[in-house]
Amino acid sequence: MKDIDKQTLDFSTMLASAVHDMKNSLGLLVNHLEDVIEHFDGSDKEDIKLLSQLQYEAKRVNNNLLQILSLYRLENSLYALNIAYNPVNDLLDDVYIQNKTLFDYKGISLERDDCSDLCWFFDNDLVCGVVNSILNNTFRYTLDKVFISACEKDGYLSICVDDNGEGYPDYMLEESSIDKTEISFKTGSTGLGIYFSEMVAKVHKNKARQGFISITNGGRYGGGRFCINLP
Amino acid sequence: MNRQELSRRKFLLVDDFSEFRHSVKKMLQSLGVTDVDDVGSGNDAVEKMSQKTYDVVLCDYNLGENKKDGQQILEEARFREIIKYSTIFIMITAENTMTMVMGAIEYKPDDYLTKPFTKETLYNRLEKIIDKKKDFDAIEKALANKDFLLALKICNDRITNKPQNLYEFVKIKADLCITLGDYDEAEKVFRSVITIRNVPWAVLGLGKVMFLKGNYLEAKDILHDLIDENRSFMEGYDWLAKTLEELGDVKEAQNILVRASEMSPxxxxxxxxxxxxxxxxxxxxxxxxSFKAAVGLGKTSCFKSPSDYTGLAKVLVEKKTPEKALTILNEAKDSFGSDPSANLQTAVMSGIVYKELGRLDDAKKSVEEAGSLFESMKGAVSNDVAMDMAKAFFDLGLNDKGNKVMQDIVRNNHDNDKILKQAQEIFNDANLHDEGLAIIATTKQEIVKINNEGVKLVNQGKLKEAIEYFEKAAGGLPENKIINANAAQSMLMYMQKFGKVDRLLYQVRNYLEKIRKVDPTYKKYISLLALYQKMVATESKQ
Incomplete structure (x- = not known):
């Protein structure tokens, strides 16, 4: 029994350091790609499109690695949860800046709320990770519009991402199925993003209340609408 | 902040991966920054920082196995004050790592940045931190100058305006109240935050206040709940362990610290x-x-201390392996060179080890060497070290020398019951119960008499003489808070009568700082501090 435990420990340590290494390389890749894109700016549109597709994939892998790592840490109580009182605008700035260029290249208009006076208690890194992963998803499924909004409602901070695509498939809309989102290797939907969002929402607690996510269709643009609600 | 403002700043980049340094350097240059230095190791970083004043340090956390990591660089830079209070320190990380977040909490970077990041993210972050830093500039400056009352005043002013980052000011305010010994106010602030939400720092703060007020049972419950709900909040474990120790449950204190150090090795x-x-x-x-771990970690940390080595040696003596203890002490000598405090501690411990080895002559020689070091650094020796030293003297039958050291301890702490109790225990252990009682009693009397003489001069209005008298007395009793307080008071009274004098103001500050270190809750300290602040603020009489 003891040997097996030891093995798992070593394997996860190894995984963690492998992920660390991959993230370093990916970081360089993403930065170099940015330089290259800047270099190509103004020239052939097709090239830029191809390059930004590359950049998107690299960021996607990076997001996934980050989520896996965070999940591992959250589930093993290894994550140092840092719930601080953050200006919501800072978070929106961060995710907006990180994604804007990419959305521009694909001709998607990315817009956001301005909520200068809104501050809330949350772990900035985790919530940033959630919004990034949802944006990553809408990048694929929206038609040409995405909107990030935030507001306070009934004692919760609600951060939402709206798109004008076809909306979420039915099985994802059924609340009870969120926990065990279907994993499909065909469509590439691993359910990781949603599972991660759920976990992040759940670790946000305020006295008796707990965070939650909601997925609906309709919303601002008649497409999909994802919200994370934090007490 | 605009880009032009950013371009004037001096940057230091620390990462062991040269490709990464190159890439970030290019980002900074494209943002207009011209002054960027980069280094690949912690030691180089510390050296650079001590040579040149940087505005922003971008430092990778993970700099390789057994090397100084980003947290240790930050600790050393802030602890040794080789960077300015206004220097921005940003930790670059691959992910949220526990081992990182669990360093010394009082040394936190201004921000974390997760790899990989783009130029836009970097700029956006820098802009925010620089603006935020400006927002806290006045408070940080006051804190750097140890002007706690001013810092508190600024905090209160800011809180009235209900800024966006209200809770950061509230937290600083509460911590300041603790520093100043105003535990009631600190408690009020923490409780008011907790009614809104169980924010871990506020719960910890409340636990700390309960501990400091001596309400250990209440502190224990609060801190237990805190770590149950926030299993990775390391400071909670530290304070819970301290509380349990005070309650006499040293076993449970150990369990708690074992749990904590497993998570934060x-x-x-x-x-x-x-x-x-x-x-x-x-x-x-x-x-x-654990001592071995501390010795190992100390090799790259500014918190390395001779007591890690002497502690380990003590354990090895108790394990009946004095030869091993001697090896450790020799390592300490190599590692600390001519540091007198380290030499003192190793000399004391060497005496004990030699005695265990049956080398009595060497033992005496070591302890005598310790004795002369002790004489030469009077006032700069902690009570713990001094007591160890007295124990070693008694152990070797050098009772006169032991008594003298004990006398010094009593002189500096004549009103501190906890220390006096410890002192009596040392006498008891050395079979000197009656002698100890007598020494403690007469020494106490002696100090009371000294103090009374000075007070008499003050009462007679002979302020100049009183100042002279107390300055001399405080010089011989550097840690005695009452004497230090009266020295400060006579000077303040003098200045109230004859106007400000720079030399006296400077001395008053020193005395106040000494008292604060010994006992921030000393009632007289707060009132003297207020008087001093008022004095500084008044126009000079010309």
């Missing part, structure tokens, strides 16, 4: 605490392991 201060608790419990294996 790199936190050197926690390893030391664990080692000392284990030693108290006579869990020699654990004590040995």
């Amino acid at each position: 790199k936190a050197i201060l926690r390893q030391k605490a664990l080692a000392n608790v284990a030693l108290k419990n006579s869990d020699l294996n654990l004590a040995e392991r």
Whole structure:
């Protein structure tokens, strides 16, 4: 029994350091790609499109690695949860800046709320990770519009991402199925993003209340609408 | 902040990966920054920082196995004050790593940045931190100058305006109240935050206040709940362990620290605490392991201290392996060179080790060497070290020397019951119960008499003489808070009468700082501090 435990420990340590290494390389890749894109700016549109597709994939892998790592840490109580009182605008700035260029290249208009006076208690890194992963998803499924909004409602901070695509498939809309989102290797939907969002929402607690996510269709643009609600 | 403002700033970049340094350097240059230095190791970083004043340090956390990591660089830079209070320190990380977040909490970077990041993210972050830093500039400056009342005043002013980052000011305010010994106000602030939400720092703060007020049972409950709900909040474990120790449950204190150090094996201060608790419990294996960890971590940390080595030596003596203890002490000598405090501690411990080895002449020689070092650095020796030293003297039958050291301890702490009790225990252990009682009583009387003489001069209005008298007395009793307080008071009274004098103001500050270190809750301290602040603020009489 003891040997097996030891093995798992070593394997996860190894995984963690492998992920660390991959993230370093990916970081360089993403930065170099940015330089290259800047270099190509103004020239052939097709090239830029191809390059930004590359950049998107690299960021996607990076997001996934980050989520896996965070999940591992959250589930093993290894994550140092840092719930601080953050200006919501800072978070929106961060995710907006990180994604804007990419959305521009694909001709998607990315817009956001301005909520200068809104501050809330949350772990900035985790919530940033959630919004990034949802944006990553809408990048694929929206038609040409995405909107990030935030507001306070009934004692919760609600951060939402709206798109004008076809909306979420039915099985994802059924609340009870969120926990065990279907994993499909065909469509590439691993359910990781949603599972991660759920976990992040759940670790946000305020006295008796707990965070939650909601997925609906309709919303601002008649497409999909994802919200994370934090007490 | 605009780009032009950014371009004038001096940057230091620390990462062991040269490709990454190159890439970030290029980002900064494209943002207009011209002054960027980059280094690949912690030692180089510390050297650079001590040579040149940087505005922003971008430092990778993970700089390779057994090398100084980003947290240790930050600790050293802030602890040794080689960077300015206004220097921005940003930790670059691959992910949220526990070992990182668990360093010494009082040394936090201004921000974390997760790899990989783009130029836009970097700029956006820098802009925010620089603006935020400006927002806290006045408070940080006051804190750097140890002007706590001014810092508190600024905090209160800011809180009235209900800014966006209200809770950061509230937190600083509460911590300041603790520093100043105003525990009631601190408690009020923490409780008001907790009614809104169980924010971990506020719960911890409340636990700390309860501990400091001596309400250990209440502190225990609060801190227990805190770590149950926030299993990775390391400071909670530290304070819970301290509380349990005060309650006499040293076993449970050890359990708590074991749990904490399993999660944060790199936190050197926690390893030391664990080692000392284990030693108290006579869990020699654990004590040995933890002291060894502290010695190992100390190799790259500014918190390395001779007591890690002497502690380990003590354990090895108790394990009846004095030869090994001697080896450790020699390592300490190599590692600390001519540092007098380290030499003092190793000399004391060497005496004990030699005695265990049956080398009595060497033992006496060591302890006598310690004695002369002790004489030469009077006032700069902590009570713990001084008591160890007295124990060693008694151990070797050098009772006169032991008595003298004990006398010094009593002189500096004549009103501190806890220390006096410890002192009596040392006498008891050395079979000197009656002698101890007598020494403590007469020394106490002697100090009371000294103090009374000075007070008499003040009452007679002979302020100049009183100042002279107390300055001399305080020089010989550097840690005696009453004498230090009266020295400060006579000077303040003098200045109230004859106007400000720079030399006296400077001395008053020093005395106040000494008192604060010994006992921030001393009632007289707060009132003297207020008087001093008022004095500084008044126009000089010309």
